[in-house]
Amino acid sequence: MSLFQNTYDVIVVGGGHAGSEAAASAANLGCSTLLVTMNIQNIAQMSCNPAMGGIAKGQIVREIDALGGYSGIVSDASAIQFKMLNKSKGPAMWSPRVQSDRMKFAEEWRMMLEGTPNLDFYQEMVSGLLTENGKVVGVKTSLGQIIKAKTVVLTNGTFLNGLMHIGDKQFGGGRAGEGAAFGITEDLVKLGFESGRMKTGTPPRVDGRSLDYSKMIEQPGDAIPEKFSYLDSSKALTEQRSCWMTYTSPEVHDLLREGFERSPMFNGRIKSIGPRYCPSIEDKINRFADKDRHQLFVEPEGWNTCEMYVNGFSTSLPEEVQFKAMRSVAGFENVKFFRPGYAIEYDYFPPTQLKHTLETKLVEGLFFAGQINGTTGYEEAASQGLMAGINAALKVQEKEPFILKRNEAYIGVLIDDLITKGTEEPYRMFTSRAEYRTLLRQDNADFRLTPKGHALGLASDERLIRMEKKLSQSSEMVNFFRETSIKPEEANPVLEEKGSSPMAQPDKMFKVLSRPQIDLDDFLKFKKVAAYVEERNLDREVIEQAEIQVKYSGYIEKEKNHADKLNRLEDAIIPENFDFDKIKSISIEAKQKLNKIRPKTIAQASRISGVSPSDISVLLIHMGR
Known part of the structure; x- marks a missing residue:
């Protein structure tokens, strides 16, 4: 007898940042939704650093909030410090960031989700997908449960065939203390999906009582702290906890180099590509050999805990090497470890296999969001989860899909980059990725997106x-x-x-x-x-x-005019079954890329690597434009 008698409108697999936003948005749009996760205690767990926002990421959190998502509200409720980064630059670069109480963040998310109507929970590992005639119809679990659904959103994070590395030791797992997930990758590959491997890492966590802060530089929050959410009910901080900054040294680097031959990064055991913009400490020492020191940020994990996160010391070196080197860092002479750093490899699926809605091209009703798409970061994952949840709900309700353009949101830039260009390394959002960043500021996300969220029925x-x-x-x-x-x-x-x-x-x-x-x-x-x-x-x-x-009125007006011109190409729709092979005047590479990605508009086609301006001109002529 099945525990689940009814067919859900939406099943969300995975309870991280992407899964939480996906489940909330689908349920809030009136769909019967089930969130299936391996450990309900770890819903919305901050697996890496205890912070939300930052350069371009803060803009994304504001956009999620403006649309009616939960990340901004939860970030404000669990913040221990607020900073507006890049205040010395123009407002297009201003980026909000909060230091979070890790335990309170997860608790707030759990309470928000439990208070959301139409949302059920189930703790189990999803081990496979059920499909019929090219359409998803449900999931199966490791205990043999069959759960039927009209749509499924996969937000598996780093758990798909996850493999963790500490020095010469390796073991299966999705993150410290939790097992890997098996079965989904194999099912997707059988269905014709292309898969790959990526790598990420995390630094040691240490006992803050063992540190000497007098040897570090204090990093307080803003004198007048702001908040993420635009809601009046979300309050700014009245007191804050400081972070601290210290540096590595040539001595630290020499001690770390002693363990390089046992590093899985250098001895060939890790073959996948890690995040370019958040490299491990051994990678930094190797790539930037001319630098005799690197910054380390010592970040509190919460209001009351003594656990500290050592930002900048991500590593997969043997524990004893990590410990010996860290004891040579100023302020860390008597450090005590809570847990060592580690690297993790996991499966992902190149996102060129998706539509703009984040629905897969191969299987109808199946959506991907988060690290399964090759991104890195809580904020990038949460925004994809929000959009996948919205579009899964709209599909069930037989309504028009919800797609954000590049001039409307960083979320639009993120998704367009992923499905048009793909990624072979963990994708991270930066302000430089957005050609309309003067329009896409953190201060006006509500102007840009709240009317859209309200029209959907998501923003109140x-x-x-x-x-x-x-x-x-x-x-x-x-x-x-x-x-x-x-x-x-x-x-x-x-x-x-x-x-x-x-x-x-x-x-x-x-x-x-x-x-x-x-x-x-x-x-x-x-x-x-x-x-x-x-x-x-x-x-x-x-x-x-x-x-x-x-x-900035002159700059804003100029960028609006530029966006309006380019939007004409965004409105130039390419017919769904357009035969690119019959155009003889475009290059073979362009034909291959266009056939693989199947762009919806001329503007999207123009952003595909390997499609030249002359190819676009021929395409426009062929379409009678």
Whole structure:
């Protein structure tokens, strides 16, 4: 007798960041949803560093929140420190980041999911897929349970045939203390999917009571901390915990080199490719041999625990080598280990096998999200989970799919990069990957995406009302600056204090406030501005938004115009069954790539590696454009 009598609309396999967002979004869109995970105690576990956000990743968390996802809310509820990175640069580069309480983060996620209607849970290993006539119809578990479903979302993280390495020891596992998952890869390969192997790693965790912080540099949070979620119910921090920074040294590097011959990275046992932008300490020493030191960030794992995460010391060297070298780091002379660092290899599936919805091309109703697609990072995984959950629900409901364009969201850039270009190494999001980053700022994610999330039924009325109020107030403030003049006697003391040329005659505030030397706090020194803000009781978020619109209006307008031009190619749809082979004037490589990826639009085709501008011109002519 089956434990599951009914067919679920959506089954989500895996309870990490991708799986949690997928399950929440599908259930919140009204679908009967089942989250199957190997260990319910580890839902939304922070497997690596205890932090959310960072360069470009913070923008993604804001986008998830604007659409009605949970990652921003959970991050705020479990934060122990907030920092807005890159504040010295333009607002397109500003990136929010929180240091998280690891245990509280997982607990908050668990409680959010348990409070979500339409969502069931089951602890078991999914060992295979059920398909009929090219369509997924359910999953089977290692204990022989058959669970029927209309759609399935795979978010298996590092668990598919996971193999962990510490020095010359290797053992199966998905992460420390947890077993690997078997069966799914084999089923997918039988169905015709191409698979590959990737590698990631993690540093040792240490006892913070054994460290000497007087030899390190304190890294406090922002004096005025912000928050991730746009909801009023999500609160900014009133107190914070500091992180600490120290450095490796030539002595540390020499001690680490002693273990290189036993390193699985260098002796050939690890054959898969690791993350380029988060290399292990041995990889850094090898690749950057001219550097005599590297930064290490000592990050608390929570409010009350003494466990510390040593960011920058990711390694798979033997435990005794890790320990001996770390004891030569300033402040770590008496360090005690909680657990050593390790590397892990796992299966992934090149994402060119997916549609923009994250549904697979080979099996209808089957969606992939997270590290199974070759990405790295909680934020990248969570955003894919959100989009896969949304599209699985929309498919069940026979509604139009939800796809974000590159000029609409970093999430759109991420997914388009994956399915168009693929990846042979763990993919990580950066601001440099987005050609419209002036438009895709962390401060305006609600303007860009909350109306879309609300139209889907995912973002609440509360979110939409708050967004519309913020948009109205900031727009009115920009108009106030455009229409209101300021006299030299009021402006010049502020201008001279900031080293900006004094005014000789009255001028519009918009022009004065556009000066690069003038910042948000200078705005408020002008009596007319201070009175305007006080009269309307405007919060800092609105004032900052108005400042950005004033200072960067020229750049924003230019990028909008550029995006509008390129969007014409995004709207040039390639028919689904278009025969690329019949076009004789394009290169053989272009034909092969176009046939493999099956781009939906001319713009997507133009981003495929191996498809040249001349190939695109021929394609446009052939389509009668």
